[in-house]
Amino acid sequence: MRNIFRNPLAVAGLCIISAILLMAIFAPFIAPYDPDAIHVKTILLAPSAEHIMGTDGLGRDVWSRMLFGARISLLVGIVAVGIATIIGIFLGAIAGFYRGWVDTVIMRLVDVMLSIPTFFLILAVIAFLTPSIWNIMIVIGLTSWMGVTRLVRAEFLSLRNREFVLASQTLGAKDYRLIFKHLLPNSLTPIIVSSVLGVASAVLVESGLSFLGLGVQAPQASWGNILTDGKEYIEFAWWLSLFPGIAILITVLGYNLLGEGLRDALDPRTSKN
Amino acid sequence: MLSYLLKRLFWMVPLLVGISLISFLIMHLAPGDITSTEAGFNPKTSEESRQKLREMYNLDKPVVVQYGLWLKRISKLDFGHSFASHQKPVFWEEKDKDGNISKGMIQEALPITLLINVLSLILIIAIALPLGVISALTQNKLPDRAITIFVFIGFAIPGFWLALMLMYWTGVSHHWLPISGLHSLGSDKLPWVSQVIDTLHHLTLPILISGLTGLAGISLFVRNGMLDVLHQDYITTARAKGLPENTVVYKHALRNALLPLITIFGLSIPGLIGGSVIAESIFAIPGMGKLFYDAVLMRDFPVIMGILTIGSALTLLGNLLADLAYAWADPRVRKGVSS
Numbered sequence: 365m366r367n368i369f370r371n372p373l374a375v376a377g378l379c380i381i382s383a384i385l386l387m388a389i390f391a392p393f394i395a396p397y398d399p400d401a402i403h404v405k406t407i408l409l410a411p412s413a414e415h416i417m418g419t420d421g422l423g424r425d426v427w428s429r430m431l432f433g434a435r436i437s438l439l440v441g442i443v444a445v446g447i448a449t450i451i452g453i454f455l456g457a458i459a460g461f462y463r464g465w466v467d468t469v470i471m472r473l474v475d476v477m478l479s480i481p482t483f484f485l486i487l488a489v490i491a492f493l494t495p496s497i498w499n500i501m502i503v504i505g506l507t508s509w510m511g512v513t514r515l516v517r518a519e520f521l522s523l524r525n526r527e528f529v530l531a532s533q534t535l536g537a538k539d540y541r542l543i544f545k546h547l548l549p550n551s552l553t554p555i556i557v558s559s560v561l562g563v564a565s566a567v568l569v570e571s572g573l574s575f576l577g578l579g580v581q582a583p584q585a586s587w588g589n590i591l592t593d594g595k596e597y598i599e600f601a602w603w604l605s606l607f608p609g610i611a612i613l614i615t616v617l618g619y620n621l622l623g624e625g626l627r628d629a630l631d632p633r634t635s636k637n
Numbered sequence: 638m639l640s641y642l643l644k645r646l647f648w649m650v651p652l653l654v655g656i657s658l659i660s661f662l663i664m665h666l667a668p669g670d671i672t673s674t675e676a677g678f679n680p681k682t683s684e685e686s687r688q689k690l691r692e693m694y695n696l697d698k699p700v701v702v703q704y705g706l707w708l709k710r711i712s713k714l715d716f717g718h719s720f721a722s723h724q725k726p727v728f729w730e731e732k733d734k735d736g737n738i739s740k741g742m743i744q745e746a747l748p749i750t751l752l753i754n755v756l757s758l759i760l761i762i763a764i765a766l767p768l769g770v771i772s773a774l775t776q777n778k779l780p781d782r783a784i785t786i787f788v789f790i791g792f793a794i795p796g797f798w799l800a801l802m803l804m805y806w807t808g809v810s811h812h813w814l815p816i817s818g819l820h821s822l823g824s825d826k827l828p829w830v831s832q833v834i835d836t837l838h839h840l841t842l843p844i845l846i847s848g849l850t851g852l853a854g855i856s857l858f859v860r861n862g863m864l865d866v867l868h869q870d871y872i873t874t875a876r877a878k879g880l881p882e883n884t885v886v887y888k889h890a891l892r893n894a895l896l897p898l899i900t901i902f903g904l905s906i907p908g909l910i911g912g913s914v915i916a917e918s919i920f921a922i923p924g925m926g927k928l929f930y931d932a933v934l935m936r937d938f939p940v941i942m943g944i945l946t947i948g949s950a951l952t953l954l955g956n957l958l959a960d961l962a963y964a965w966a967d968p969r970v971r972k973g974v975s976s
Contacts, residue, residue, distance in 0.1 A: 472651055472652065472655065473655065475652055475655075476652050476655030476656055476659065477659075478907070479652060479656060479907060479949045479952040479953050479956070480656060480659060480660075480907065480945060480948070480949045480952070481907040481908070481910040481911035481945075481948045481949065481952065482907060482908070482911050483908075483911030483912060483914055483915075484910070484911050484914070484929055484944065484945055484948055485659075485663075485945070487914065487929065487930065487933050488663050488933060488941050488945060489663060490933075491933040491934070491936065491941075492663070492936075564792075564793070568795055571795055571797075572795070572796075572797060572915055575797050575915065576914070576915065576918065576930065578933075591797075591798060591801070595801060598801065598804075598805050599805070602805070605798070605801055605802070605805070606802075608798070609795060609798030609799075609801070609802065612793075612795045612798065613790070613793045613794050613795065613798075614793075615793075616792070616793035616795075617789060617790065617792075617793035620789060620792050620793055621789065624789075
């Protein structure tokens with residue numbers, strides 16, 4: 365654990381993510397205006413002391429919308445990765461523990477899913493569901509579990525015949541006990557690293573979907589759809605397109621830094637050299 | 638080599654079946670049947686033509702039978718006709734009774750997406766390779782740190798935002814580059830050289846965007862690969878026998894460090910095809926991504942299913958080619974598989 369706080373990447377990532385998380389959680393207290401309140405008099409104002417990120421085409425305060433948008437982006441990212449991780453652990457554990465035909469079937473399914481261009485698959489599914497943040501979370505989760513499955517399976521395969529597992533099995537431990545008490549706790553490191561990195565890519569996918577109009581729907585603010593609104597005004601209201609992009613960049617950067625930092629700090633092979 | 642190829646081809650069969658199954662099931666996610674208004678079908682369509690569609694897709698039969706019949710059709714590469722775009726064939730050109738040829742939608746879109754991806758891959762290699770090598774040779778020193786920061790930002794930057802910003806900066810405020818479409822107005826009257834230049838001019842921004850966003854991963858990969866190889870015994874041997882450092886780095890180390898890149902390019906194909914959606918819709922480029930996005934908005938099922946199936950099959954093909962290229966480039970793999 366102490367390694368994590370000595371790793372500059374991990375610390376930087378942790379600081380960025382905590383700051384954004386705090387802003388998202390306390391959005392109602394920090395936001396100076398109602399994010400959805402439309403004002404005719406304040407349409408497309410440039411950033412100023414009153415509106416630090418300016419206002420949009422409907423006169424809404426962009427800073428307030430960004431704060432509430434952070435809630436959506438982080439929520440979608442974290443829940444989607446949660447879903448993917450649970451599916452991945454489940455399938456990977458079964459494949460790595462039981463091997464044989466179960467393993468073959470699961471790994472072929474992984475191969476199939478990996479060969480379908482992910483963004484196409486997400487778009488195709490989203491198109492037939494009503495676009496809501498819950499559907500987006502579920503769809504991103506259901507299309508991104510393959511990496512975790514492979515990781516967990518590989519860990520299980522390498523741990524399965526180690527002495528401590530065999531000893532426990534000889535003493536009569538049931539399968540679920542072997543899986544949850546012995547194998548899973550020893551494979552947590554790569555799972556954590558890949559989940560943290562997964563949030564980064566889920567945030568990118570969500571913002572891309574919202575940007576295309578198939579994600580979070582107006583009037584609910586998300587960084588992606590603030591950017592879509594901004595696209596229309598890009599010639600005379602640069603602030604509408606600039607800030608959401610930077611927010612996405614910083615968030616994704618934070619998760620990537622934390623993920624890579626954790627990998628370095630928790631992996632004894634890389635931390636030695 | 639031949640038995641390896643046959644084995645790989647054999648393994649593609651269950652994958653293709655799985656892909657077709659998933660593409661097929663997506664059509665059944667829609668509420669009601671695909672010709673109903675709930676599924677977003679054009680409500681003005683007459684009951685008669687709906688009935689025709691139902692017959693064409695065998696919607697009155699059980700799902701399993703429907704899948705079987707669809708599979709039979711696509712095995713002959715017949716992906717049907719678009720609902721939305723005047724009954725154009727989805728995949729390849731067809732001749733009608735009067736001998737008029739109507740081009741297939743994927744036939745027209747695929748070369749454009751492939752062209753953009755191949756050109757941006759060349760751009761990526763041209764920049765990422767030197768960056769990765771410099772990074773590895775100056776490990777933990779200033780150039781390496783600077784490149785690493787660049788890599789992290791490259792990973793985090795949303796491609797569509799970069800596209801918007803560059804589009805605004807180079808196209809709208811400076812008029813350096815065209816920001817949409819593939820050709821200028823009236824370019825078809827120009828001689829072909831000017832036409833090619835005109836198209837490339839239009840493709841500059843899209844290629845730049847997909848190049849810049851793909852750069853980070855590859856340069857990190859080259860860096861780590863180089864570091865891995867430079868610590869191996871045979872490099873120490875090469876140095877010990879007095880070879881010049883340049884020979885050691887570029888002739889002995891780099892070659893081996895680059896081998897896994899072949900696999901990485903194979904694996905990045907679905908991402909490149911999928912990633913084309915946003916870039917192509919921003920720049921209004923009529924490639925696979927835009928075709929798919931429009932089909933999704935119009936609920937054009939034959940096109941959606943066709944692109945999903947063909948896009949995935951291309952990915953499999955890409956992976957296969959990458960593996961074969963790897964076996965060709967690396968005698969260890971080649972000898973290992975033929976024995």
